[in-house]
Amino acid sequence: MPRPLSEAPHLSARLPAGHADQPISQADAPPVTTFQSQGRSARAWKPKHVYFTAAAWEEEHGRRIAERLDGLDVSYEVMKANRLPKLGGSTTRETYRKAKNTLAIVNAPPSQFRLTPIPPSADWQFHLAKGCPAHCQYCYLAGSLPGAPVTRAYANLDQILENNAAYIDPNKDLTTFEASCYTDPLGIEHLTGSLARTISWFGDQPAARLRWVTKYDDVTPLLDLPHNGQTRCRISLNADWVTRRLEGGTADLDARLGAMRRLAEAGYRIGAVLAPLMPFENWQEDYADLLDRLRSTLDFPVDLTFELITHRFTPGSKEILLDWYPNTSLDFDEERRSKKLNKFGSHKFVYPREQMQELKGYFTDRIARDFPEAEVLYFT
Numbered sequence: 001m002p003r004p005l006s007e008a009p010h011l012s013a014r015l016p017a018g019h020a021d022q023p024i025s026q027a028d029a030p031p032v033t034t035f036q037s038q039g040r041s042a043r044a045w046k047p048k049h050v051y052f053t054a055a056a057w058e059e060e061h062g063r064r065i066a067e068r069l070d071g072l073d074v075s076y077e078v079m080k081a082n083r084l085p086k087l088g089g090s091t092t093r094e095t096y097r098k099a100k101n102t103l104a105i106v107n108a109p110p111s112q113f114r115l116t117p118i119p120p121s122a123d124w125q126f127h128l129a130k131g132c133p134a135h136c137q138y139c140y141l142a143g144s145l146p147g148a149p150v151t152r153a154y155a156n157l158d159q160i161l162e163n164n165a166a167y168i169d170p171n172k173d174l175t176t177f178e179a180s181c182y183t184d185p186l187g188i189e190h191l192t193g194s195l196a197r198t199i200s201w202f203g204d205q206p207a208a209r210l211r212w213v214t215k216y217d218d219v220t221p222l223l224d225l226p227h228n229g230q231t232r233c234r235i236s237l238n239a240d241w242v243t244r245r246l247e248g249g250t251a252d253l254d255a256r257l258g259a260m261r262r263l264a265e266a267g268y269r270i271g272a273v274l275a276p277l278m279p280f281e282n283w284q285e286d287y288a289d290l291l292d293r294l295r296s297t298l299d300f301p302v303d304l305t306f307e308l309i310t311h312r313f314t315p316g317s318k319e320i321l322l323d324w325y326p327n328t329s330l331d332f333d334e335e336r337r338s339k340k341l342n343k344f345g346s347h348k349f350v351y352p353r354e355q356m357q358e359l360k361g362y363f364t365d366r367i368a369r370d371f372p373e374a375e376v377l378y379f380t
């Protein structure tokens with residue numbers, strides 16, 4: 001039976017009366033980790049131009065965002081109407097530079113309250129924002145979001161979350177919701193706080209599960225949230241070769257691995273999104289290194305999934321990305337790809353079948369061998 005701390009012979013004389021009269025035991029001690037998270041964190045984005053539309057300014061969450069901006073010493077302008085100022089520049093480069101420095105706080109339009117499925121990732125997609133401050137040279141958003149790559153964060157978050165409730169299928173054990181189709185929600189979390197509110201909301205929904213993914217690493221504000229196991233936090237990982245060359249503005253691999261470990265320690269379900277997989281020279285060696293580092297990061301039981309996504313591009317995304325990143329080392333050679341048609345008649349370029357099979361075989365074998373506890377959700 002442990003004795004009250006006040007009776008400890010070497011301490012009691014110095015303790016004030018009434019202090020620590022409850023027994024303490026080792027079980028009360030905070031967990032101690034010997035894991036040293038290293039790496040280069042992503043720099044917190046400080047947009048140079050921030051605009052609130054008039055409607056967004058009226059929203060409670062809009063005001064919360066304004067408070068955060070005040071606290072971070074980020075200035076903003078409140079528009080008289082719901083239109084943003086002209087955000088383009090005179091050249092593609094100028095437009096890109098300006099847009100990537102611009103945050104617009106707007107209300108999600110009514111169309112976004114009709115959720116759409118997002119197979120194979122989740123049952124439904126919903127959006128906290130559209131746009132992202134990072135500079136990935138293969139960015140999935142190029143060609144999917146029209147206009148200048150401004151980040152638009154939604155102020156009517158409370159309605160967005162309430163609307164999700166209508167999509168929880170009462171006939172299923174779990175309905176899944178993906179929140180990062182058009183943004184990296186952690187990359188703007190210090191400015192919006194939207195991800196934390198969303199995680200807490202899902203924590204109260206026993207039949208729904210949130211999924212989101214990031215290349216950033218500042219997970220500290222998420223660690224103490226009442227997530228109740230209803231959120232799977234996924235970290236986008238890639239070989240150093242890709243991360244260093246092609247993922248500007250994001251956290252480096254070690255910092256992302258450290259973030260993943262901290263999320264797992266906080267009781268979250270976690271996921272590794274290995275994307276975009278590329279068969280560059282010596283790819284097997286580099287990806288083996290990535291998987292080894294992931295294994296030594298997760299050296300305790302975790303609820304872990306993998307998603308495996310190969311690099312692909314469309315004619316439209318290629319054109320935009322080459323405009324934005326004219327010196328990219330990304331391989332956009334259509335001759336070395338297969339054309340894949342979709343049901344709407346447009347097409348994208350993927351790796352040829354043999355290369356796809358080689359990539360799939362390599363990753364599924366390695367994961368089965370080194371991560372027997374994990375589930376591979378899909379390879380595409």
Ligand code: SF4
Pocket residue numbers: 131132133134135136138139140141182183184215250
């Ligand atoms: S983190 Fe994702 S959304 Fe942001 S620039 Fe990179 S690929 Fe695009």
